[in-house]
Amino acid sequence: MDRPPVSSPGEAPLYQRVKDHVAGLIGRGQLGPGDRVPSEHELVALFRVSRMTANRALRELTAEGWLFRIPGLGSFVAPQRAPATILEIPDPVADAIARGGRHQLETLLAGPARAPASIAAIFGLTAGTALFRGRWRHRVDGRPLLVEDRWILPALAPDAPQATPSVLVPHEQLDHSLRASLPPPDIAGALSLESGSACLLMTRTARLGGRTCTFSEFWLPGDRITLTGTSRSAAQ
Amino acid sequence: MDRPPVSSPGEAPLYQRVKDHVAGLIGRGQLGPGDRVPSEHELVALFRVSRMTANRALRELTAEGWLFRIPGLGSFVAPQRAPATILEIPDPVADAIARGGRHQLETLLAGPARAPASIAAIFGLTAGTALFRGRWRHRVDGRPLLVEDRWILPALAPDAPQATPSVLVPHEQLDHSLRASLPPPDIAGALSLESGSACLLMTRTARLGGRTCTFSEFWLPGDRITLTGTSRSAAQ
DNA sequence: AAGTGGTCTAGACCACCGA
């Protein structure tokens, strides 16, 4: 070969240059969803690289969601990912703790309770069924940041009374929802909020074996908590 | 070689078996965060595979967040990813449209405007710089669901005045934040809300070439919008 | 010096697809 045995220093690796080339075809709009991208063999000829290198480039672009591949047919531009339709939101308490904040937990309520109709419906039970209920307040660096109100199905979490909150009960799936709401007076008081302050209300339903095993409401003061996330997307 | 030239039919590829082995060491707790995993050379000897196969296994596990690697030192178990800390939030408008809702868009404001200090700071400019500003109201099935207030850097988006909102300006990165807030009177009016109603306030900063090119505020009525997401996690 | 990962090659066999 008349080419250096490996990539020249200071330059991007060969597989990265191949990736950039194909990503550029897509990013500049020269290839759109469903269009065929150059085959491994064509990239081998174009870049004078081995097939393993071309394969790695297309394989990684596939893993990153740019392409899909059909053996025997070719590699194609993947359907447009709707940009920014997905926000990744870190758990605020775990986040605060990870940043080194001092975390305190106070139990406001803990014990058996009869489920009101609205809660019973979530568990698929009839109103009045006995559940375990707990309410905890989390402080980070002394400030109340979160009130957690949790209902637990005793049958699926026999040791629930001893369970600490935010240590999740075993689960297979978590469903979340998030909305803005004005807190009821007891929540506002627990968070040291003036009445009329907006809160984020996050709910979390944990499922195990197809059944709801815990339902939690998280109240977060709207002016003290900001959820953030970052996503990347090609210029379009 | 006394081994079949390629993986036997019906069995997982060799690189996958190596991945499974290493992931199993982590998943069963035999190796914890910071622990060293077998080197490529050790996996070559253990599985009788080529180094490229062992390399692919460890490289993919690294891309998937299981490991981190230090050239010259070894491969190590990555710090524990806190389970269920990531919440995926769909874009509410795109979501409503995807569900088949009838979408209407009204322009409440559009034209050049001087940036107040708070906005200028986001763009890294001085207060009073001329930006393009637009405000739009989105209705889904006739109900106001979103007021979008957008500031655009004209230099990076020359055709911004013609741009429709929610059609993103080209960008490389989006930063989002989400919090609860009480809307100012003009926003409350545009959403047909009583004063004192809680709203979700989402902000989106789009960056291109390392510079902020658009900044948007999205006001969503807290009682009409619920953001939802699902995540799966192993029982722990 | 010995071990690590990072990259690359020039072949190979296979299954699958469409003409």
Added chain:
DNA sequence: CGGTGGTCTAGACCACTTG
């Protein structure tokens, strides 16, 4: 049949780390 991707090998050179 030829083209596609999926996998695999047995080497190689390099930069980097630790002793």
